[in-house]
Amino acid sequence: xxxxxLRYFIAVLEAGSLSRAAGSLYIAQPALTAQIKKLEAELGAxxxxxxxxxxxxxxxxxxxxxxxxxxxxxxxxxxERIQRLPQGPEGSVTVAAPFLLASLLLGPVLATLKKTHxxxxxxxxxxxxxxxxxxxxxxxxxxxxxxxxPQVDGLRCQPLARESIYVCGxxxxxxxxxxxxxxxxxxxxxxxxxxxxxxxxxPLVLQSRRFSIRQSVEDAAAALGIALNVxxxxxxxxxxxxxxxxxxxxxxxxxxxxxxxxPDAEGWVVARVVRPALQRSYYLATAADRTLDPAARxxxxxxxxxxxxxxxxxxxxxELLLPRS
Numbered sequence: 001x002x003x004x005x006l007r008y009f010i011a012v013l014e015a016g017s018l019s020r021a022a023g024s025l026y027i028a029q030p031a032l033t034a035q036i037k038k039l040e041a042e043l044g045a046x047x048x049x050x051x052x053x054x055x056x057x058x059x060x061x062x063x064x065x066x067x068x069x070x071x072x073x074x075x076x077x078x079x080e081r082i083q084r085l086p087q088g089p090e091g092s093v094t095v096a097a098p099f100l101l102a103s104l105l106l107g108p109v110l111a112t113l114k115k116t117h118x119x120x121x122x123x124x125x126x127x128x129x130x131x132x133x134x135x136x137x138x139x140x141x142x143x144x145x146x147x148x149x150p151q152v153d154g155l156r157c158q159p160l161a162r163e164s165i166y167v168c169g170x171x172x173x174x175x176x177x178x179x180x181x182x183x184x185x186x187x188x189x190x191x192x193x194x195x196x197x198x199x200x201x202x203p204l205v206l207q208s209r210r211f212s213i214r215q216s217v218e219d220a221a222a223a224l225g226i227a228l229n230v231x232x233x234x235x236x237x238x239x240x241x242x243x244x245x246x247x248x249x250x251x252x253x254x255x256x257x258x259x260x261x262x263p264d265a266e267g268w269v270v271a272r273v274v275r276p277a278l279q280r281s282y283y284l285a286t287a288a289d290r291t292l293d294p295a296a297r298x299x300x301x302x303x304x305x306x307x308x309x310x311x312x313x314x315x316x317x318x319e320l321l322l323p324r325s
Contacts, residue, residue: 007072007073011066043060060163084136094135098212105310108306116302120298128154129149130212143300145283161321165254168244172247176250191317192270213252
């Protein structure tokens, strides 16, 4: 494989078609097609699904896309090391994180690292919590944020934070607000609370049982011997959000997503679930048999600092579990 061929392959996937990619690369489409076919022959796998609408990656193509981006980034880093003396730690670090937490946490972390350590390249895998764990075990990620997984064979896990699960949605008729118990923290009002059994009777908008929050909700319902009132079930987080924001039902959501809610809208309800309290914990994970390089250590430190800042400033309603330094 040549680096140029990998660049061509990435351009095709990101353009969505061979013709658009050929135009952006300033090469003839037949020549580009020949390069892709040669790459498929070298790897012994079909990389693209072709249709009248363009091209999409096969599973092998998606894996090659992720690996090729990292390979090319490392190649660029090699070139930079040859061209100038090192100026601080450098390298590539892949972080795997559950997508709900990634929306809150990783933007500030990446922006900070770009300013403080521009020679460190960070790649992100945001996925289901189960797939984050798999990415770590498969060695596709250097650092992972695991959900409710304090111990995993082959991984070193460090407690990071714990957050509560909330119910949120539009209470158009005002009936749900009557179920809430007000809470005060000294003189300051806090989030109201709602009993799990009452929350389970609401028309619910939930993701499938593949998702960790749904599993926690199902376990709590089974322990109480009650059934969930599921009005809508979809795997897409965007569809779920669109449904509960438009008033189609209520959902269970972790505290890290509350900043993305419309709290000032009339009739909008956000209540912490109690009896039993639903919580989820996060752990920073690294490979147990691998010594962390300086770049990975800096990324882990940036993640820990941002989590600490978010919690102390009240941006994330969570409990910090990191050991005190």
